Amino acid sequence: MLSIPALSPPISQPKTLQNPLSKICKSQYQTERGLQFDVGDTFFRSESATGRDLGVLSAAVYKQSNGSLRVLDALCGCGIRSLRYLVEAEADFVLANDANENYKMVISENLSRVSSGDERRWAVMNSDANKVMTECYLRKDYFDLIDVDSFGSDSSFLRSAVSAVKFDGFLYITSTDGFSSGGHRPHHSLAAYGAYVRPMPYSNEVGLRMLIGGAVREASVLGYHVVPLFSYYSYHGPIFRVMLQIKRGKIPDNSNYRYISYCIECGNSQAFSWDQLGEMRCSCNTNVPRSLIVSGPLWTGPLHQASHLACMLNLAEQWGWISDSTGRNLEKLIKLMINESDPNLPFGYMKMAEIASRAKINSPTIGAIMDTLHEEGYAASRSHIDPNAIKTNCPMTECVKIFTELQQHSIR
Template structure:
């Protein structure tokens, strides 16, 4: 029996869409309201949750728009993200949409044109397709005084060289969706590269995905501040391979925004953690070890503020009810995790590490541990970034004691 239109792509030959068999040498892939040929270039069906989020953020921008929208997909690939913007997000607004799709690979043009053909002549969508290096496009847009309400920068490797150019052409209140596949340097596996790319120390850490996201947020915040602008994180997550952030550009730097930049320390010997903002940086307190044993491994400067806006994520979940094709179950579970976890407090611990340090047969119940810590008056929440981890401001010894009590 052939797969349904909502399934993953077939490996070759044909696809059934709305009862019609499509024959081609290349596989067709259906996602949301879009059906595309992925071609021979890089494409990951597993990245759908990030595209679902991008479509919902675009729709959210559209519903709150006061005038025409200008959206840029800087590294469009096969064009599925922009196609979904046009088919799913744009109808949420009565205002016209100027949609700019760009990919520097000239061999992508034919497949891009074919995939984006459903938007040709689409009422209210003005489509522009270009093949330019991202740096050139952004710089020319700045010279032409062109501004965008939404930019998706889905980069290979580290995107930091494009950050200031992208922020410079982002309208106040606009959203930048950023992806990075640079996993080694911000997770502490290539410390020299972290110094070069982030001007920061990155040490190995059990919450390595979150460490990478906070280092990337710090780099974004510094670029925004140098332009005299502020930054609001909307959603940050990772699958361990790609690190994704969505931020909103603010007209001014917020009050005490600089207090969100600081250092995170961890003792490899005992597992204790500590945080210090740069504005109040002083000597580190003693860790839970005996004085002669403990030694802090410090990472940063990194972002110490929230990782997402739970209220905005809730609005996206509510909006998805009117867009039934957009949010797949995996994407919904992601948004629900992020909505429950603002990203504070900063310190995260793995329940596996807690069990190992206590010599337990298995990790304690994350839900029960969160409840116990909250009952003691501490802040505690399950991490939405990495499974099996909790964030809390409880002292390390209290955290260990509660784990032992549950065991």
């Protein structure tokens, strides 16, 4: 069993690394948030830096609240996430694992830049991720945070990962399967996540909800439930990443794990519980086969926890991470996520182009429609997933009327 080192001092500005010890063969050095590391021959995507930023901020918030942080990076690649958890989140211990033995030298060299002091703060393994997590569970060697940055729709890690996380600990999971979230491989999404997904206008949000739903199902089998702390979509890949908190006990009901529908006739969306499966219809048309597209079961609850995001934003400001030279703007992203956390907002989003098309007019500015929705008493937010879309509890039919009225006022 891996021992827990002595606690680090309270989190402050991330520490400066020592200089590299030596040059690795086939070195390909990169720099991220001021940390230099070697990617070697590993798969590395620089565009995923925002997802790593969010993971580190969330981990740092955990340590501030709990006093210690042990991390398992189950599919670590070159080890950049492990390095950042050690340096920036000041993790007490990180177990960096990758099944590819050829990566061991690169991982070890990158992590060796962190001085260990009296206690060893990291270890490298080259084994199957499921095996590592299952063995940790059997030894009762639980982690505060497990990061599973998997490829495609490989959901085989979910149950072993949930088992190896401490109660109230964090699980950071991934999908890169845009075909399944887009409804193009419904039988594949059913096998991987237990959800039959069909094409919908807000497919990228469906991808996040499909991933959370898969975790909900696996956690429920073990007698646990999950709470999404943040959900992040990025178009490159695409990448769907979700940070979950693992809680003891099953959810008292399935109110946030339901089927969703989109009506191609009127554009409205609805959620249906399991006992409503034989009664699904849209008020605009009772001909279900012709008008409704149904997917599920999926997570239909909040994608984020506003209080956790507020703590992440506070840390980002303290660390000077609000924006950088690459165009990343964490302040804008996290504030959008906080706005999306409004409990009055339903699942999905409406694309401005679709509303304008149904209204048969040119689209007004997104600012104008947002102001009007708020004046009319509706909840509304922009979407971090699609910059030209809104999340609102205003039905599509009413949005069409608002678009038309805005145009009429503009030409008077």
